[in-house]
Amino acid sequence: MNYNRKDYTDDDLLALYKAILKPRMIEERMLVLLRQGKVSKWFSGIGQEAVSVGSAMALDADEYILPLHRNLGVFTSRNIPLDKLFAQFQGKKTGFTKGRDRSFHFGSKEHHIVGMISHLGPQLAVGDGIALADLLDRKEKVTLVFSGDGGASEGDFHEALNVAAVWGLPVIFIVENNGYGLSTPNSEQFKFRNFIDKGPAYGIDALQIDGNNIVEVYHTVRQAAISIRKNPRPMLIEALTFRMRGHEETSSTKYVPQELFEKWSKKDPVETFESYLLEELVLTPKVMNAIKEEIRAEIEDGLQKAFEVPMPEADRQEELGDMYQPFNQEVVSPASGATSEKRYVDAISDGLRQSMERFPELVLMGQDIAEYGGVFKVTEGFVNQFGKDRVRNTPLCESAIVGIGLGMSVRNKKSMVEMQFADFVTSGFNQIVNNLAKSHYRWGQHADVVIRMPTGAGAAAGPFHSQSNEAWFFHTPGLKVVYPSSPYDAKGLLNAAIEDPNPVMFFEHKLLYRSVSQEIPDDYYTIEIGKARLVAEGTDFSIITYGMGVHWAKQVLQEMPEISADVLDLRSLLPWDKEAVRNTVANTGRVIVLHEDTMTGGIGGEIAAWIGENCFELLDGPVMRVASLDTAVPFAPPLEQEFLPKQRLREKVEAILAY
Structure with missing residues (x-):
């Protein structure tokens, strides 16, 4: 391993050493606890620690990171209390998800980490959303999101990189290329040679690094972040590394040729860096042993505290209540008695415009909604009033845009996503039912997103522009579903949906747009959601x-x-x-x-x-x-x-x- 310390001080290198040693020592302890039945499942990152630690150490503490299964080093580098981390692994109430999710399926707003879901790819778009919020607020910040080589086969990978490139988002995509998606080798995942080959196709910068060299990872990500903060744009970094254990601890590694283990064991990121520091006299055996003893004591103290916490007792009301961000709607009455006759479509447009005026943090996203005004002309003229930062045409990528809405919620912004037709929501279905709907229940992150759904039949539009699919979402706890039938209700309920910090599916029957009209208030008003x-x-x-x-x-x-x-x-x-x-x-x-x-x-x-x-x-x-x-x-x-x-x-x- 060729370590080049560049101009980093001894203290800098020692900080990296302590940071990479901690997740390795935690993992070694976790593997013992797993065999003892005290931890239910474990996804090992042994051999890949340099990618997580080097990346996390390279960013500012208030910049968001979106990790995956093998990124324990992200959590430890952000100094998450170990007793709370271990409680999470054991399903205890004092963990980050109150026992509702496992391993690394959690986030922490305090530590600027966003929790993953098992579907992997959707997190990339959430990273886009955080980066977009920072860009709109003129913050010089960068967001970093991880993907594995296997997860990069998902459509979410393409959508997230494409939108980031088109919108110039300050986000770093790191692909941890360890050669296998579970047991499937890269030769059966893709035909291109390297992930960096994808960069030019998207029009973004791409770099390849030795993912086992913590100094190289740290330096590359640090320099990339410095550059992106000043010149916002996405960047793709491919980190070549290797997973030394199974996909998870009940998996074997028989599918991996033995010579690969022999090759990569010589590149162990912890052992090689430790040897380098000893050779360079940055580290002495005495200091090394003291550091290890300090980490070991911290681990045992955290474990003891976590073990002392009993398993959670179910509280039905708490479980039901935590599906949603608490919100006590206060119905808003019109400020004056002025009214005018409006069609259903005009009422929706009116409510959307007044909500944009009322909530400067609200951003509209959808296909053709800017200059064209959307296929139903709901947002016609909005660009002239609010600008293209807040009224955004999107590529054809429903999954990415919904995920971006969640990411913007992390930065306390509101989003309205227009599905051109409700039928097209299937392309964003996973983000809605698994990310938006479950986020608050899992780790307390609300999803302040309204998804407008032009729906219904009667216009001879055939199977793909006419479906009524509200029942799909009616079945999903964590969502709210609204379906007005009149112009008065459409405006009042849309305003209420945008006020609500929870995800709302807002259905609008296309045949009602221009076939019904009603005298409604000119001023902003709301109607209580949940009332017939x-x-x-x-x-x-x-x-x-x-x-x-x-x-x-x-x-x-x-x-x-x-x-x-x-x-x-x-x-x-x-x-x-x-x-x-x-x-x-x-x-x-x-x-x-x-x-x-x-x-x-x-x-x-x-x-x-x-x-x-x-x-x-x-x-x-x-x-x-x-x-x-x-x-x-x-x-x-x-x-x-x-x-x-x-x-x-x-x-x-x-x-x-x-x-």
Whole structure:
């Protein structure tokens, strides 16, 4: 190993030595505890410590790092208390996730570390988001995010690097190339020669370093950070290294040729650096032993404290409450009585514009939303008023943009992400249900992101521009789901969603954009999320619905003036208003649940089940459901009309009256 100390002092080198020695000694202790059954799982970074430690030591303490499985050295270099770290490994309440997640699946805002999820790649976009927030605030900061060579095969890797390049984000992407993705060698992962070959393709600088040489890692990252702070841009660094143990400790290493172990054991980052310092007389055996004894004592003290903490006792209310960032919404009334008639689309645009004025930290992101104003023209003219820093066209990369929203939340910014069509959300699904939804529950980081979802059928747009997919998110704790049916509700609920620090899926039916209008307040106002609205009152039966279903229900009642019915517009689907549902059931005793989504697995099934379980004594008949056919949304208008539940609603009304 060729160590070049450059102009670093003895104290600098000793600091690096102490920093790289600590994670190695912790790992050696953890492997013993694992065999004793006192730690449930372990992902070893032995052999790769120089990448983590050198990178972390090279940054300022308030610059964010997004580590992965083998980056213990990031946590120790940021001086995380070992008792809390060990409590995390043991699933104790005093760990960073209160026993809810394991190993390195956690973050710490105090230490400027963002926790990973098992899907690996999504963290790269979160790093982009933190870097974007710093760029917008004119902070001279850099963000560093790790990827393995295997994880770099994911689409998130491409999306994150591409957006960072296009937007000139101050982020360092470090690829730890250890030759294997679990057991799959690089020859079966990709055909290019080196990861640095990707840099020119994205238009970003790329460097390759010896990942086992801590001085080289430290110096390279330090110089890169200094340069990026002054000239914001992304950089790709490939660190060549090797994993000396299995993917995790129950995995074997039989798939690795023995000669590779022999080669890389001679490049052990801890042993070679220790030998170099002894040869250079920077380190003496006496000092070395004293350092090791000090670290050993710190480890044992941390373990003792962690072992003394009992395993957590489940508290149902705490578990449920921690799914969301605490937020007590205060409903805002219009400042004046001025009103004007606005279409649904205008109401959404109005609310979005007033929220931009009210929250200078709010940034809008989406495909074609800037000069073009979005395909539905919701943000037309916004660039002239707010500028392109805050109204940002994005590449076609839904996953990256949602992840960027989470990263911006880390820096206390708000994001609105527009899905061009709700159907396209599948490309960002993982970020929403696994990152945004779970982040606060796992380690207390809220996701202040609103995702606008132009949804619904009826325009002969076929299977990929017409889906109703709200049920996918209704099933996901940690999200809020809102679906207004009127211009008044659309503006008030959108403003409320943007105020809320939790992730909100905001559904807007495309056919309502220009087909309904209403006199609404000109001023900013909000509506309480989670409260339904009774839009019609009657005694014969109740229709519980939302979105376009509200208008279908009202039309049927107009066509059948001899009947009277409650029409309850849920407006919010998660949480939904159980009290209002109970009240309408008590009023009429007969219920139809209507929605545009397909029948099987739709939200109506949950509502019907809840009524049957909680309101059975109030019912005079079975709860009936009306929904779209269990098919994809067809293109041809006659097929689409048969798919939709509108015609079947009248038949169900006649059936419930006859029951």
